[in-house]
């Protein structure tokens with residue numbers, strides 16, 4: 001596994017190292033010792049899996065407030081998405097900055113999202129599936145989000161938006 005820190009401190013793109021043979025491939029997607037040795041979270045309490053049918057759909061930008069703030073590890077297991085995190089941490093040098101990267105079943109890459117960051121994605125193909133590991137349990141009373149098109153953040157989404165939930169459209173701008 002190769003850990004590449006993004007311009008947002010504490011956020012990493014993780015590239016797995018598949019072992020290939022005549023049958024196909026095998027790869028490690030999480031290794032507690034390696035993650036902890038790299039200063040990353042090694043304790044997941046929940047895993048989620050979503051499927052999004054239409055290309056151009058957006059889910060996000062989501063986070064949970066303290067005491068349910070969480071680290072997420074996200075991987076695309078079908079299709080291709082543009083995956084985005086936004087730094088919301090008050091004392092961060094990169095507060096309000098975003099980082100996006102393509103995650104696909106083909107590249108096998110993962111995005112590690114530290115506490116204090118919002119997360120969302122746009123699908124680039126039909127029937128995209130994402131698998132998440134979470135460091136905190138789902139806590140609807142602490143859930144929150146920022147608008148996908150917040151002008152302060154100004155995320156450049158690759159496609160026109162084709163589908164988004166009412167909840168995600170209802171989030172307010174950060175400033």
Ligand SMILES: Cc1cn([C@H]2C[C@H](O)[C@@H](COP(=O)(O)OP(=O)(O)O[C@H]3O[C@@H](C)C(=O)[C@@H](O)[C@H]3O)O2)c(=O)[nH]c1=O
Nearest residue numbers: 048050059060061062063072119120121132138165167
């Ligand atoms: C996130 C979540 C949702 N739910 C329920 C609530 C609702 O009825 C249904 C769909 O929830 P949502 O509309 O919030 O699903 P979705 O918009 O896909 O939410 C996800 O978005 C991405 C960007 C993330 O980062 C995830 O952590 C998660 O917030 O599933 C759970 O039961 N457990 C969970 O952990």
